[in-house]
Amino acid sequence: MDSFKSFFNELLTLVEKYEKKQVMIKVENEPDYEFVKIFGEKIDSILRAKTGLNDVSELAYTTAEHHPYWALLYNSSEISKTVLEKWNDTISPEEMNEIKWHIKEIENSCKKLEDPSQ
Numbered sequence: 001m002d003s004f005k006s007f008f009n010e011l012l013t014l015v016e017k018y019e020k021k022q023v024m025i026k027v028e029n030e031p032d033y034e035f036v037k038i039f040g041e042k043i044d045s046i047l048r049a050k051t052g053l054n055d056v057s058e059l060a061y062t063t064a065e066h067h068p069y070w071a072l073l074y075n076s077s078e079i080s081k082t083v084l085e086k087w088n089d090t091i092s093p094e095e096m097n098e099i100k101w102h103i104k105e106i107e108n109s110c111k112k113l114e115d116p117s118q
Contacts, residue, residue, distance in 0.1 A: 071109040
C-alpha cells in the first residue's frame with residue numbers, strides 16, 4: 001500500500017474516533033491526485049466556496065501575466081471574491097463598477113484569445 005493511501009486510511013480511523021464523540025467532520029478525497037479536504041461542523045457552502053476560491057486566486061496572482069489565460073482567471077476570480085463576500089449583503093455601487101470593469105477586462109481577454117494579432 002502506498003504511503004498516501006496508508007495515511008488516508010489512518011485519517012479515516014481518526015475521523016471515526018471523533019465522530020463517535022459527536023464531533024461532525026466531513027472528509028472529501030481525490031485519490032487520483034492524493035488530495036484530502038477536511039471540514040468541521042461550522043463549514044457552510046459559502047465558506048467552502050471562499051476557501052476554494054483562495055486557491056484559484058493564488059494561482060491567478062502567481063501565474064505570469066504573459067500566460068494567455070491569466071487575465072481570464074484573474075478577473076473572474078476577482079468578481080467571484082466580491083460576490084462571495086457580499087453573498088448575504090448588498091453589492092455597493094463602487095463594487096458594481098469594479099465588477100463591470102473586470103467584465104470588460106474578460107471581454108478584452110476573450111478578443112485577444114480569438115484574434116491573437118490584437
